[in-house]
Amino acid sequence: xxxxxxxxxxxxxxxxxxxxxxxxxxxxxxxxxxxxxxxxxxxxxxxxxxxxxxxxxxxxxxxxxxxxxxxxxxxxxxxxxxxxxxxxxxxxxxxxxxxxxxxxxxxxxxxxxxxxxxxxxxxxxxxxxxxxxxxxxxxxxxxxxxxxxxxxxxxxxxxxxxxxxxxxxxxxxxxxxxxxxxxxxxxxxxxxxxxxxxxxxxxxxxxxxxxxxxxxxxxxxxxxxxxxxxxxxxxxxxxxxxxxxxxxxxxxxxxxxxxxxxxxxxxxxxxxx
Amino acid sequence: xxxxxxxxxxxxxxxxxxxxxxxxxxxxxxxxxxxxxxxxxxxxxxxxxxxxxxxxxxxxxxxxxxxxxxxxxxxxxxxxxxxxxxxxxxxxxxxxxxxxxxxxxxxxxxxxxxxxxxxxxxxxxxxxxxxxxxxxxxxxxxxxxxxxxxxxxxxxxxxxxxxxxxxxxxxxxxxxxxxxxxxxxxxxxxxxxxxxxxxxxxxxxxxxxxxxxxxxxxxxxxxxxxxxxxxxxxxxxxxxxxxxxxxxxxxxxxxxxxxxxxxxxxxxxxxxx
Numbered sequence: 001x002x003x004x005x006x007x008x009x010x011x012x013x014x015x016x017x018x019x020x021x022x023x024x025x026x027x028x029x030x031x032x033x034x035x036x037x038x039x040x041x042x043x044x045x046x047x048x049x050x051x052x053x054x055x056x057x058x059x060x061x062x063x064x065x066x067x068x069x070x071x072x073x074x075x076x077x078x079x080x081x082x083x084x085x086x087x088x089x090x091x092x093x094x095x096x097x098x099x100x101x102x103x104x105x106x107x108x109x110x111x112x113x114x115x116x117x118x119x120x121x122x123x124x125x126x127x128x129x130x131x132x133x134x135x136x137x138x139x140x141x142x143x144x145x146x147x148x149x150x151x152x153x154x155x156x157x158x159x160x161x162x163x164x165x166x167x168x169x170x171x172x173x174x175x176x177x178x179x180x181x182x183x184x185x186x187x188x189x190x191x192x193x194x195x196x197x198x199x200x201x202x203x204x205x206x207x208x209x210x211x212x213x214x215x216x217x218x219x220x221x222x223x224x225x226x227x228x229x230x231x232x233x234x235x236x237x238x239x240x241x242x243x244x245x246x247x248x249x250x251x252x253x254x255x256x257x258x259x260x261x262x263x264x265x266x267x268x269x270x271x272x273x
Numbered sequence: 274x275x276x277x278x279x280x281x282x283x284x285x286x287x288x289x290x291x292x293x294x295x296x297x298x299x300x301x302x303x304x305x306x307x308x309x310x311x312x313x314x315x316x317x318x319x320x321x322x323x324x325x326x327x328x329x330x331x332x333x334x335x336x337x338x339x340x341x342x343x344x345x346x347x348x349x350x351x352x353x354x355x356x357x358x359x360x361x362x363x364x365x366x367x368x369x370x371x372x373x374x375x376x377x378x379x380x381x382x383x384x385x386x387x388x389x390x391x392x393x394x395x396x397x398x399x400x401x402x403x404x405x406x407x408x409x410x411x412x413x414x415x416x417x418x419x420x421x422x423x424x425x426x427x428x429x430x431x432x433x434x435x436x437x438x439x440x441x442x443x444x445x446x447x448x449x450x451x452x453x454x455x456x457x458x459x460x461x462x463x464x465x466x467x468x469x470x471x472x473x474x475x476x477x478x479x480x481x482x483x484x485x486x487x488x489x490x491x492x493x494x495x496x497x498x499x500x501x502x503x504x505x506x507x508x509x510x511x512x513x514x515x516x517x518x519x520x521x522x523x524x525x526x527x528x529x530x531x532x533x534x535x536x537x538x539x540x541x542x543x544x545x546x
Contacts, residue, residue: 031362032362032363032366035359035360035362035363036363038355038356038359039356039359039360039363039420039421039422039425039502040420040421041363041420041421041422041425042422045417045422046422046425046426049413049416049417049422049426052416052417053412053413053416056412056415056416057412057416060415079315080315080316080320083311083312083315083316084312084316086308086309086312087309087312087313087316087317090305090309123532123535124528127491127527127528127531127532128524128527128528129491129492129494129495131407131495131498132494132495132508132524132527135498135508135512136339136520139335139512139517140332140335140336141321141326141332141335142321142322142325142326144320144321144322145316145317145320145321146316146317146320146321148316149316149317215403215405216405218405218408219405219407219408222407223498226316226320232408232411236411241415244411248404248408248412251403251404251405251408252400252403252404255403255404256399256403259399259403
């Protein structure tokens with residue numbers, strides 16, 4: 001006769017822990033459900049959205065008008081986008097380095113004055129999306145690539161500034177202490193104790209910033225900043241869907257090229273250090 | 274003080290190396306500066322209509338318009354702010370669901386087919402990241418119409434790339450022993466997934482999702498610019514009615530929301546890891 005007692009029941013979380021886990025999950029789910037209700041989301045439409053997307057793309061966006069993107073004007077716009085992203089990235093990195101120095105807690109020249117300035121500058125550049133920067137700059141400077149470059153600069157300050165500051169905060173503090181005890185001022189400390197340690201990482205981050213800035217530069221023109229985005233806006237408003245499809249494909253292709261290039265450059269920099 | 278050089282050849286080779294390095298750096302920086310000059314002349318000098326900007330006074334007048342805050346807008350800000358927040362939450366969760374199959378396809382050790390489906394998964398990740406959220410929103414607005422739904426879908430699609438990439442990398446780096454142990458005691462495929470793989474990737478994935486959610490708040494604030502709801506729509510309307518004080522109010526609301534999101538995500542990530 002086999003023993004009749006039931007095997008011990010095993011569960012991953014014990015009693016009080018399981019209550020917290022499932023309670024949190026329940027609250028999150030309730031919030032999501034309420035959000036869907038609040039936002040007036042049509043649930044069947046949401047469930048059928050991906051199928052609908054395939055249908056719409058096949059119906060309206062196929063075949064893309066490739067001849068349009070091989071046009072001289074559009075190729076010039078691609079070049080403009082490239083130049084804008086490069087300029088914005090360069091100016092942004094140049095501005096981000098001092099801001100990152102101010103906002104790194106361990107080497108900040110003055111923790112009362114410069115630290116909040118640096119932090120606030122980087123955070124406010126980061127918090128506002130690049131398209132909003134573009135609209136603001138367009139309203140002040142007028143349409144054109146100057147506004148686009150300025151917006152990309154702000155975007156890159158926010159993006160690179162945070163990464164730079166994180167990198168500076170992770171350095172070896174020995175050289176910094178040595179320089180300080182020898183009586184160096186904060187600028188000398190930065191130049192001779194911090195820069196040699198972060199040089200390679202900064203180069204990598206700068207290249208990555210350019211890559212991200214190029215991605216942003218493709219839509220800056222949509223709000224009046226010049227480049228490929230301007231063509232996108234025009235054709236979207238004229239409902240030239242086949243041309244829009246071709247433009248989106250060209251954006252994807254250019255972003256892939258930029259990503260490949262930045263990956264290769266970063267690998268080269270890492271090898272050369 | 275006398276300095277005796279013990280190894281003159283070594284010093285000479287060191288100096289030679291230094292000279293070579295100097296030449297290389299000079300060439301690189303010269304190239305960068307020439308390229309920048311070309312970009313500046315192409316984008317800024319030739320493309321800008323300087324007379325329209327109107328000198329320093331024009332720019333200052335353009336900026337100062339934004340400083341008269343329109344406090345009457347305050348009650349109208351609450352609902353769009355909530356909408357933006359909810360769009361970001363729902364979009365992130367939906368993005369997680371979309372990224373599950375993509376991560377499954379794109380992780381080298383669990384993918385069903387290495388020759389066909391693995392490259393497909395990788396391609397989907399790159400595709401999601403290389404198309405800007407504004408372009409995604411444009412596509413979805415034309416597919417499902419105006420409202421919050423295209424914004425949610427655009428945010429979800431844009432998040433897929435990052436979340437699924439990190440998830441796939443986490444799956445590739447798991448320890449195989451718990452998986453084998455569960456197989457050895459007779460666990461089925463689902464139990465292997467739930468008790469063997471999930472606990473190992475769970476902290477990394479959750480931290481990534483929280484990070485992405487933080488960025489998604491930023492993104493959902495601009496979805497209204499192309500026809501999805503939230504703060505972007507209010508921004509667009511204030512801008513088009515030339516109510517610059519209202520524009521500043523909307524930007525302040527965005528800043529507040531983003532700072533809130535950053536604080537929440539900071540504590541959540543600490544709790545997870």
